[in-house]
Amino acid sequence: AKNEAQAYANDVIPRAVGSASRLKEEADAYKARIVAQAQGDAQRFKSVLAEYQKAPQVTRDRMYVDTMQQIYSNVTKVLVDSRSGSNLLYLPLDKIMQQTQSGADASAAAPAPSTTVVPPVSSTSDSRSRDATRSRERETR
Template sequence: MKLTVGFIWIIVLIIIAIYFLSGFFFVGPAEVGLVKRFGAYRISVGPGLHYHLPTPIESVVKVNTSALRKEEIGFRTITPGSYRSYEDEALMLTNDGNIVYVEAVVQYYVLEPEKFAFNLVDPSVIVRFTTEAVMREEVAAVGINDILTVQRESISNKAAERIREELEKINAGIAVKNVYLQEVSPPSQVIAAFDDVNNAKQDKEKLINEAERYKNDVVPKAQGNAAKMLREAEAYAQEKYLKAFGQAQRFKSILKEYEKAPEITKKRLYLEMLNSILSSSEKYVITGDSGVLKLLNLPLMEGGN
């Protein structure tokens, strides 16, 4: 009987020892241990071996603060290289009334493990819903052409900043690293029509560029020809003006001489005119006053000399 009682006590002591030994726990290098007492947060411990009072008095929640976590919007990764689409998340409305298919990824770290573990019931669901809501608002602020082309990076940056703000409001203890748009495209049902529209826009741009090139080729030539004609006209006008001015000055000088000696001036002008007219003609001089004409062939006489 005594042996049986002693054996029972040994078993009880072993059970008690095992119970108290169950309070030892190990925290990994990338983790933080959050110790709770009767469900209330008490203390945080770093990597290494630690002890807390056995359950149900105390318990520990381990949170990895170094791992880069992600949530996927519009799709889920099944296996590496294999994905499943969720159109109810991916289809979003733009501000010009078009529907666009958007797949996005948000990456984040746990910044404050206490808030992350105790303020959020399901952190992944909170992050996913917050990201989806913000993305819908950002997409709704731009047109479909912008999000398909030049605004993708801008939308990603704005979405990341707004997600940070929203998670800070609920004390999520999360640091958003970045948001990137994995795929942005028209819905599969209308992608052919979008291709036709884009082709038409490209043709339009091509024609505009060709017209600009033609304009840039023709307009400078026309401007050059116009400038040349203008300079020639100005030169012709200047020439005519100077010629007229010179003739007017010559007439004035002659007029002064005429006023001084009218008869002499008239004879001089008369002789100058004859000289001008007869400069290329043969000249004969008639001498004497008898009835016989005596001619002197001046060019022949000059040649004879």
């Protein structure tokens, strides 16, 4: 019985030590990745802050346009609400892009003009959108 216990200990202890070592290495790698990402985010914020201090309105507008480009690059349909009336404009971008591509295939020699949808510029900025995407990034880890 003593030999069986010794054999069991000789089998289990090295595996446990190896598993603990692997977990420690993974934790250290995760820590390094998170610290590097936080430092990068802080540096990016400092550079945006410097730009903002030089020209606040230009920086706000640029950030808004960049965000809208990022959002609309992943969208296939857009609904535009008219503030003056109750008309609702529906833009099926997926169908428009298909028509543009089929037109480009038919006239391969002539380049097709690209369709760009520009949303109405709003003077109010939503600070929650950046926080929401950051929290979504953290949830996926």
